[in-house]
Amino acid sequence: MMNADLHCHSVISDGTLTPEALAERAKANGVELWALTDHDEVGGQDRARAAARAQGLPYLTGTEISVTFAHQTVHIVGLGFDPHNSALVAGLRRTRGGRSERAQEMSDGLAKVGIKNAYEGALQYVGNPELISRTHFARHLVETGVCSDTSEVFRKYLTEGKPGYVPHRWARLQEAVQWITEAGGMAVIAHPARYGFTPNEEYALFSEFKAHGGRGVEVITGSHSSQEAVRYAETALEFDLVASRGSDFHSPEESRIDLGTLPYLPGQLTPVWELLADRIQ
Ligand code: AMP
Ligand code: MN
Ligand code: MN
C-alpha cells in the first residue's frame, strides 16, 4: 500500500497554495509519492520537484490537460514526463491561449444578470496571468457574498446554460495523449465519473484514449464516491489500464479531501507508479 497523491493544484493554476507549501503539506500528511498537476501548465514543475526533494518526498512530474471530447471538457493527467519537452510546452501554451478572452466573455454574461466587474474581481485571485479559470470567478463571487460557497457558484452561474458559462475549445484528446507520451510520460483519464457522458460516449472516450496511447485512469480521486471507485476499478480492468490515485486538492478552505487522505487503490489493480518507477525523482 502506497500513499501516492498524484493530482493537486498550486497557485500556478487554480490552487491557493504555492508548490513549496503543497510539498510541505503532502509530507506532513504522510504522502509517500507526490505529483503537482496544474491545469494546462508545467511552470511549477521545477519548483515542485525542488520542494519535494527538500522534504525528502519522492516526486513525479505532472499536469492536467483540458481536452474537448464529444462536446464536453475532459481532463487528462500526465505523469512522469520531461517538463521541458518543447512539443509539450508549446501544446500547453496553445491550450492556455484564449482563457483571457473567455474570461472577458464570462464577465459579460455575469454583467447581464447584474454581477458587475467580475473579470477584474476574478483577476485578484489569479496567480498565473495565462491561467484565469472558472475557479477564480467562483472565489470572487463567494468573497463578494453573491454565493455562500464555490459549488453554489458553479451550480448557479458557471456551468452549461448558466449566465457565466462560455463554451471553450480545448486540446484534442489525441494531442494531449501524444504530448504526454512523446515527452516520456504516461497519460491518465482524470476523475472519469465527473463527465456527463452516455455509456456509448464513455466507451468511445476510453477506446480512443487507449488507441492514442493512453495508459491509465484515476480510480481513487477526491471527486469519486466509493461506488464510483468500484465502478472505475472495473473499467480499468476491462480496458487494461493502470490505476492512479490523487486528491485533486486545490485549497485548505475549499477542498473536501486533503492531500494524502484518500482510500488506497484496490489490490487487484496495477498502480500507475509501478510503470513509472524509473521516473521518480
Ligand atoms: P476551467 O478550466 O476554467 O473550466 O475551470 C475548471 C475548474 O473549475 C476545475 O478544475 C475545478 O477546479 C473547478 N470546478 C469545476 N466544477 C466545479 C464545481 N462544481 N464545484 C467547484 N469547483 C468546480
Ligand atoms: Mn481546478
Ligand atoms: Mn479536473
Ligand code: MN
Ligand atoms: Mn484537478
